[in-house]
Amino acid sequence: xxxxxxxxxxxxxxxxxxxxxxxxxxxxxxxxxxxxxxxxxxxxxxxxxxxxxxxxxxxxxxxxxxxxxxxxxxxxxxxxxxxxxxxxxxxxxxxxxxxxxxxxxxxxxxxxxxxxxxxxxxxxxxxxxxxxxxxxxxxxxxxxxxxxxxxxxxxxxxxxxxxxxxxxxxxxxxxxxxxxxxxxxxxxxxxxxxxxxxxxxxxxxxxxxxxxxxxxxxxxxxxxxxxxxxxxxxxxxxxxxxxxxxxxxxxxxxxxxxxxxxxxxxxxxxxxxxxxxxxxxxxxxxxxxxxxxxxxxxxxxxxxxxxxxxxxxxxxxxxxxxxxxxxxxxxxxxxxxxxxxx
Numbered sequence: 479x480x481x482x483x484x485x486x487x488x489x490x491x492x493x494x495x496x497x498x499x500x501x502x503x504x505x506x507x508x509x510x511x512x513x514x515x516x517x518x519x520x521x522x523x524x525x526x527x528x529x530x531x532x533x534x535x536x537x538x539x540x541x542x543x544x545x546x547x548x549x550x551x552x553x554x555x556x557x558x559x560x561x562x563x564x565x566x567x568x569x570x571x572x573x574x575x576x577x578x579x580x581x582x583x584x585x586x587x588x589x590x591x592x593x594x595x596x597x598x599x600x601x602x603x604x605x606x607x608x609x610x611x612x613x614x615x616x617x618x619x620x621x622x623x624x625x626x627x628x629x630x631x632x633x634x635x636x637x638x639x640x641x642x643x644x645x646x647x648x649x650x651x652x653x654x655x656x657x658x659x660x661x662x663x664x665x666x667x668x669x670x671x672x673x674x675x676x677x678x679x680x681x682x683x684x685x686x687x688x689x690x691x692x693x694x695x696x697x698x699x700x701x702x703x704x705x706x707x708x709x710x711x712x713x714x715x716x717x718x719x720x721x722x723x724x725x726x727x728x729x730x731x732x733x734x735x736x737x738x739x740x741x742x743x744x745x746x747x748x749x750x751x752x753x754x755x756x757x758x759x760x761x762x763x764x765x766x767x768x769x770x771x772x773x774x775x776x777x778x779x780x781x782x783x784x785x786x787x788x789x790x791x792x793x794x795x796x797x798x799x800x801x802x803x804x805x806x807x808x809x810x811x812x813x814x815x816x817x818x819x820x
Contacts, residue, residue, distance in 0.1 A: 487544035510556055513589050516553070516555040520605075520818055523547070523548030523606050523816075526805070544582055548572055548580075549605060570595045591612075610649075612769055615652065617704050627701055636653050640684070641681070647811075649706060684715070703726045709729070717737035724743065790814075790816045791817050
């Protein structure tokens, strides 16, 4: 007899409303195959990409949609080809856009995008980290390729736009650990205080012209830019301060053409989407496991702290809605997590 599980999601996307109506349903518990592992969900982090899943669902799609793309929990079953994990392992990982979310009792995922959970973090603290951290590692290693700019990371200046957000706050920590010179942008006092606590010494306001603010810090130009938020609103200012032959990576698709300065300076521009490797099952997919394992080690050594800021201690229809309402304000600092003691 197939085992059952509780799941929280929606059938009708109700795009005319602020949020869909979340409901609890009972579904068959999935079974792992090949390199998949089945995880008992202990905590789930929220991400703006969950909104994209909601908005992209067609009105004619009558399937049950489950959100939740940041997960920590315990392995309860493994597929026949699994090599990296065993039953009983505590793990953390991001989901993918081609699999159901994790706001449920159990979640199925390929082992190539999973790592052991840091031993010094709770499930909730761990669930705040995977997607944003993996995104940041891919930006620094694969998109901006920062280590190729100089043998000494201290010679490389990285500007992170939206440094206090979920991705930006982790990216700051990772970049500082690597030894890069980090400049973060923040417009509110609480945001500036938050990234100062993370170790960012140079901070500018992204609602004001960049050039003068950087010059006041003694910085004429930057080698690389990570647009972790509001790409269209900031791309022109980025064009004014990026060094010739510099590198820019955006987390979000631009709606407008690149500034002419990008052509004149021969700027390398790229996008980062953490789901690319899992959706297309690229040959280097295992890199995601390797980056998350590096994250685990850095957390256990005390170099990176969880950016969990808001915790809902129970997962149900009401707390899920409240959590997404808070995320929807776009004024969150750090991450929002739903704990799940199923």
